Amino acid sequence: MRKGQHKKNLTDGECNNLVQHLLTRCTSSGKLPKGVAEDMGKLFDCTPTTVRRIWRRASVDLSDSKTICATVHQRKKGQSGRKRMYTDxxxxxxxxxxxxxxxxxxxxxxxxxxxxxxxxxxxxGVIAKYSSVLKPSLTESNKVCRLNWAIKHVTDIDRAKYFDPMNDTVHVHEKWFFMTRLQKKIYGAPGEKIKQRSCKSKRHLLKVIFLSAVARPRWDQAKGEWFDSKIGTWHFTEVVPAQRRSCRRDAGTPAMKTVTVTRDTYKAMIIDNVIPAIRSKWPSDETKRVKIQQDNARPHVPPSDAAIVAACKAMGWDMEVVFQHPNSPDLNVLDLGFFRAIQTLQVEKHSSSIEDIVAATDAAWAAVSTTTLNKNFLTLQRCLQEVILDTGGNDYKIPHMKKDVLLARGRLPEMVSCERNAWSVGYAYLSRVDYAAHMEKLDREVQESMEMGVICTQIEALTIYNDTEVHDDIVAALGLVQLSE
CATH class of the missing domain: 1.10.10 (Arc Repressor Mutant, subunit A)
Structure with a gap:
């Protein structure tokens, strides 16, 4: 240890170990040979003076007339040292x-x-560090409907309250995957030069939007194997001939490009990919009444759409598309850590094109363990309990259950128990409000939002021509007065 360098005091256990080592090196008269204090100081990361002081405190006596050595525990009691300058x-x-x-x-x-x-x-530890996450703003109708949604997922089993395992629900959601992150941590050796990352514009990084569908992992009795519950993930892209030549390809070469997600493209994705994948992968000995849960984004198709209803009811199945309540990303299992797990693996591979992003995301989707997805479902159940405790609000932190510890001990539950007091308070609160009025108001807001989505889709499809005659005809038809330049 260098001169002037301070080290934390030795613990009681370290002091005892030091004395035990010195007893093996001392002479028959209880003296320390030359150089032993220096050797022990290097071994215990302390000064030779500290070694000699602890040895003197031990009062070693090898004459069998009394105890071999005295206690060497620390003599500091409670708070010690200089008083703090600031106590408030x-x-x-x-x-x-x-x-x-x-x-x-x-x-x-x-x-x-x-x-x-x-x-x-x-x-x-006088000052604590917290993280503040920006969450969606909730109206009173949002809170009431979220509370009702959470309470509907509580079931009675042996006179106890448990959350529904959600074995009949498929969660679908979209996610953008980028070629790289703007900021990321890289660990290395001291003095190592980290390779520079650069791009032409941080606002125009290559990205691809995926639609993913997952269910609850469980044992498939018919097949005698685990149902991995990863229904599938699909990217909104198309392959078209390249319009221009570049350093990577010639003009006319087939190239992949992203597709704008509209209601028509989303409906086609649900009918052509999601529903057939559910039919092919769903356990054959389980119910065919499946709920496809989605959020209320503008391109999403309403559950009453005729084509969606026909596809859900075909081939003897009884599927239905349901909306989760607005401003509620904490009610979808994909937003509770599963997408983050995929993204962590996806960014580990270098992507320089849309094809690379798709390949890296598909590989990450296949690599993520179903254990991670099962833990995400348990997190969703704990979030439902927090929603009940907050009477439908989202002012809570996602609780931790130490799921990895429980999994290692073989005690990871399938269902999370709901506190009876929380359920009673939430149920009493719902009985005091007019749920039908709040639901009607929320449905009206969702309908207006979806109508606005249709209008936005139609506006995006418009083509603007720089035609002076057409402009003059429009001005004349509307009776507008054109300002002179």
Whole structure:
């Protein structure tokens, strides 16, 4: 240890081990040979002076007239050392607006103390660090409908409340996958030069949107194997001849390009890919009444669409498309960690084209374990309980269950129990409000949003021509007065 360098005091166990080592090196008279203190200091990362002091405190006696050595435990009791200069740091921090607590520099300026001192208090645990996530704003109708949705997923089993395992539900959702992340951490050796990443524009990174469908993993009795529940993932792309020549290809070469997701393309994806995949992969000995849960994004097709209903009812199946409530990404299992797991594996592979992004995403989809998906479903059940406790709100942190520890012990549950007090409070709250009125208001908002989506789709399909005669005809038909230049 260098001179002037401070080290944390040895623990009681380290002091005992040090004495045990010294007993094997001492002479018959209880003396330490020359150089032993230096050797033990290197072994226990302390100075030779510390070794000699602990040896003197042990009072070693090998004459059999008394105990071989005395205790060498630390003699510091409770709080020790210099008194803290600032004792009211937590109270003073709470008086600062949260918008000004983003970094140590601004907090230290508001408290009028050095930044280094503030960092010392942070390491001592006087100051805590929190993360603030921007969440969707919820109306009162949103909260009431979310609460009803969560309570409907509670079932009674042996006079106890449990959340539905959701074995009859397929969650579908879209996700953009980019060629790379704007910022990412890279670990390396000290002094290692990290390779530079560059692109022409950070606002125009290559990206592809995927539609994924998953269900709850479980044992398939008919096949005698695990149903991996990964129904499938599909990308919104098409292969067209390249219009221009580039350094990678000649003009006319088939090239993959992304497709704008409209209601027609989304409907075709559901009818041509999602529903047939459910029929082919669903366990044959289970119910054919399947719910396809989607959010209320504008391109999404309504459940009452004639083509969707016909596809869901074909071949003896009784599927239905249902909307999860608006502004509720925490009610879809894909947004609770499964997409993040896929993205983590996808960005590990270098992608320089749309084909590379598709290949990397498909490989990541196949590599993600079904255990991860099963844990995401348990997280969804815990989120439903938090929704009930918050009476339909989203002011909560996603709870942790230590699922990996439970899985290693073979105690990972299939269903999460619901606190009876939480269910009683939520049910009593629903009985006091007019649920039908809130649901009608929310349906009207969703309908207006979907109608706006249709209008936006039609506007995107318009083609603008720079035709002066057509412009003059429009001006004349509308009776507008054209301003002179």
């Amino acid at each position: 740091i937590p109270e003073r921090i709470q008086a600062i607006p949260q918008s000004r607590r983003n970094c140590f520099r601004s907090i230290a300026y508001a408290l009028n103390i050095p930044k280094s001192t503030l960092h010392v208090y942070f390491k001592r």
